[in-house]
Amino acid sequence: MSTKPKLYYFDGRGKMESIRWLLAAAGVEFEEEFLETRDQYEKLLQGGSLLFQQVPMVEMDGMKMVQTRAILSYIAAKYNLYGKDLKERALIDMYVGGTDDLMGFILMFPFLSAEDKEKQRALIVQKATSRYFPVYEKVLKDHGQDFLVGNNFSWADVHLLEAILMVEEKKSDVLSGFPQLQAFKARISSIPAIKKFLEPGSQRKPVPDDKYVETVRRVLRMYYDVKAN
Amino acid sequence: MSGKPRLTYLNGRGRMEPIRWLLAAAGVEFEEVYLETKEQYEKLIKDGFLLFQQVPLVEIDGMKMVQTRAIMSYIAGKYNLYGKDLKERALIDMYVEGISDLMQMILMFPFSPPDAKEKNLESIKERATNRYFPVFEKVLKQHGQDFLVGNKFSWADVQLMEAILAVEEKVPDVLSGFPQLQVFKTKMSNMPTIKKFLQPGSPRKPPPDAHYVETVLKVFKK
Numbered sequence: 001m002s003t004k005p006k007l008y009y010f011d012g013r014g015k016m017e018s019i020r021w022l023l024a025a026a027g028v029e030f031e032e033e034f035l036e037t038r039d040q041y042e043k044l045l046q047g048g049s050l051l052f053q054q055v056p057m058v059e060m061d062g063m064k065m066v067q068t069r070a071i072l073s074y075i076a077a078k079y080n081l082y083g084k085d086l087k088e089r090a091l092i093d094m095y096v097g098g099t100d101d102l103m104g105f106i107l108m109f110p111f112l113s114a115e116d117k118e119k120q121r122a123l124i125v126q127k128a129t130s131r132y133f134p135v136y137e138k139v140l141k142d143h144g145q146d147f148l149v150g151n152n153f154s155w156a157d158v159h160l161l162e163a164i165l166m167v168e169e170k171k172s173d174v175l176s177g178f179p180q181l182q183a184f185k186a187r188i189s190s191i192p193a194i195k196k197f198l199e200p201g202s203q204r205k206p207v208p209d210d211k212y213v214e215t216v217r218r219v220l221r222m223y224y225d226v227k228a229n
Numbered sequence: 230m231s232g233k234p235r236l237t238y239l240n241g242r243g244r245m246e247p248i249r250w251l252l253a254a255a256g257v258e259f260e261e262v263y264l265e266t267k268e269q270y271e272k273l274i275k276d277g278f279l280l281f282q283q284v285p286l287v288e289i290d291g292m293k294m295v296q297t298r299a300i301m302s303y304i305a306g307k308y309n310l311y312g313k314d315l316k317e318r319a320l321i322d323m324y325v326e327g328i329s330d331l332m333q334m335i336l337m338f339p340f341s342p343p344d345a346k347e348k349n350l351e352s353i354k355e356r357a358t359n360r361y362f363p364v365f366e367k368v369l370k371q372h373g374q375d376f377l378v379g380n381k382f383s384w385a386d387v388q389l390m391e392a393i394l395a396v397e398e399k400v401p402d403v404l405s406g407f408p409q410l411q412v413f414k415t416k417m418s419n420m421p422t423i424k425k426f427l428q429p430g431s432p433r434k435p436p437p438d439a440h441y442v443e444t445v446l447k448v449f450k451k
Contacts, residue, residue, distance in 0.1 A: 052327045052360055063319060069298065070322035077315055090294060090303045097296030098281050131281055 005030040005060035008044065010219065012212035013205045014107065015068045016056045018100075018162060020204065022072055024197035025158040026079035032203065041219050072096075076155040088150045095136070095148055095156040099163040102132045106166050110208040111216075111226040120228045121170050128167045133178050136160055140180040146187055153191070161188045169207055234259040234289040237273065239448065241441040242434045243336065244297045245285045247329075247391060249433065251301055253426035254387040255308035261432065270448050301325075305384040317379045324365070324377055324385040328392045331361045335395050339437040340445075350399060357396045362407050365389055369409040375416055382420070390417040398436055 005023060009016035011034040023030050035041055035055065044050055050057055051066045058065045061078075065071045076082040076092075083089045105124045112120055139148055148156040164185050167174050175182050188194055197204055217223055234252060238245035240263040252259050264270050264284065274282050280295045287294045290307075294300045305311040305321075312318045334353050341349045368377055377385040393414050396403050404411050417423055426433055 051323060051364060052330070061316070063316070065319060065323065067323045067326035070319055070326050073302075073322055074315065074319045077318070086303060086306050087290070087292070089306070090292060090299055093299030093302050094280060094294065094296045097299050101281070135280055 004028075005058055007032045008035065008049075008057040008059075009055050010035050010212065010215055011205070012208050012215070014056075014208070014216070017205060018103070018159060019056060019058060019068065019071055019075070021158050021162045021197065022075050022081070022155060024203065025153075025191070025193050026075065026081060027193045028075075028079065030203070035219050036215060038219055038221070069100075072155065081153065081155045081158070083150050083154055084152070088154075091149045092154050092156045095139075096159050098132050098135060099156075099159045102128060102163050103166060106170070108226050108228075109170075110210075110213050111223050112228055116228040123228070124167060125171045125174060128163075128174060129177065132163070133175075133181060136184075137178045137180045140184055146184075157184075157188055158194070161185060161194070233257075234287055235262060236260070237262045237264065237278075237286040237288075238284050239264050239441065239444055240434070241437050241444070243285075243437075243445070246434060247332070247388060248285060248287060248297065248300055248304070250387050250391045250426065251304050251310070251384060253432065254382075254420075254422050255304065255310060256422045257304075257308065259432070264448050265444065267448050267450065298329075301384065310382065310384045310387070312379050312383055313381070317383075320378045321383050321385045324368075325388050327361055327364065328385075328388045331356055332388075332392055332395065335399070338399075339442050353396065354400045354403065357392075357400065357403055358406065361392070362403070362410060365413075366407045366409045369413055375413075386413075386417060387423075390414065390423065 005028065007016060007019065007030055009032070011032075020030075035044075041055075044055075044057070045053055049064050051064070054066060056066065056068055056071065058071050060074075065074065073082070083092050102124075105120065105127060109117060109120055109124070136148065143151075145151045147153050148160065161184075164175065164181060175185065189198060196202060213223075234257065236245060236248065236259055238261070240261075249259075264273075270284075273279050273284075273286070278293055279286055280293070283295060285295065285297055285300065287300045289300075289303070294303060302311070312321050331353075334349070334356060338346070338349055338353065365377065372380075374380045376382050377389065390413075393404065393410060404414065418427060425431060
């Protein structure tokens with residue numbers, strides 16, 4: 001029996017992708033079980049594996065963990081990606097809260113109508129460039145260090161890189177006003193564990209497509225009529 | 230200048246209420262600044278107080294903290310309400326996140342259009358009784374202890390207590406199928422810091438009314 005963490009989710013990004021990023025950044029190998037049918041999901045439910053009847057679920061260290069934020073916090077702390085003290089932790093939590101809010105706008109994007117997608121794309125870019133990216137640009141400029149918090153690689157850096165790449169998928173030149181973030185992106189992408197995750201064949205998932213949307217709707221019997229923010 | 234934490238938000242529950250609960254439960258006195266006008270809010274942004282241009286804002290220990298979860302995690306960590314190790318922390322985080330999903334439905338409720346209110350109320354009742362309360366009922370039944378995690382008072386207990394009372398305001402008999410939660414509610418109510426918070430005159434805010442909704446829309450309107 002493997003002691004690798006095992007991830008239960010759809011074969012796609014959704015709420016599990018940040019967890020895949022963080023495990024990969026920590027150099028932790030993991031297994032995945034992909035939900036493809038309603039039956040699989042009901043089996044998980046009946047087996048009592050899903051505390052609040054929801055995925056993501058990650059089996060690790062004898063726990064069946066649910067709630068994305070709880071899982072991420074646990075991984076960050078376990079693998080020393082959570083700062084050296086309470087105050088650094090607070091900064092990391094604040095920064096991750098911001099990138100989480102930004103990625104939240106992108107999470108529901110595939111489920112929107114074509115018309116709403118265009119509006120949402122504009123909203124994503126507007127939020128990224130006027131609310132979120134300027135914050136991280138300033139943080140990096142002010143301290144001049146390679147990493148966001150405590151001059152040490154942390155969860156905040158992984159989460160920001162993930163967010164940057166996701167927004168770039170919606171507008172490829174979105175970093176044009178942010179020289180610090182451009183340098184940050186290049187730096188963090190070249191960290192060996194992250195570089196490996198960015199290569200083809202890794203467990204990183206592609207941009208969600210119609211098949212992904214159809215699978216989620218079919219398995220959860222939800223998200224048929226999602227409105228833009 | 231006081232060393233007390235200073236909370237900046239509207240004069241109402243919203244996203245600040247769980248923070249008020251947690252500080253109160255920890256026995257920490259705090260000050261509050263209430264946003265009443267758009268101009269006040271815009272000035273806060275202009276003066277660089279709001280990292281992501283949003284409230285809640287809590288000034289504590291020399292930091293201008295934003296992001297509700299970050300603030301709560303810091304308070305829980307500082308005042309020993311976060312378990313004794315990583316695994317207890319993980320349990321507390323799972324429970325708190327679940328409860329937070331339920332509270333989110335209550336948070337948004339006053340802002341639902343009139344024709345959606347009944348449906349949303351039904352959803353709150355359904356989720357509380359079928360998804361969230363059964364979990365905590367079972368946790369308490371299985372270990373038979375007074376508190377949710379590690380036989381010790383934690384952030385998870387405070388959050389659950391707040392949620393129980395918030396749901397009861399909408400669905401008065403919601404605990405009728407949950408004997409463990411009824412006992413839990415009574416025990417929490419009798420804890421000195423919580424008892425004090427539940428008394429009139431405490432910083433606890435009343436349920437949101439039309440005036441609160443109006444203020445929110447006025448202050449944050451684009």
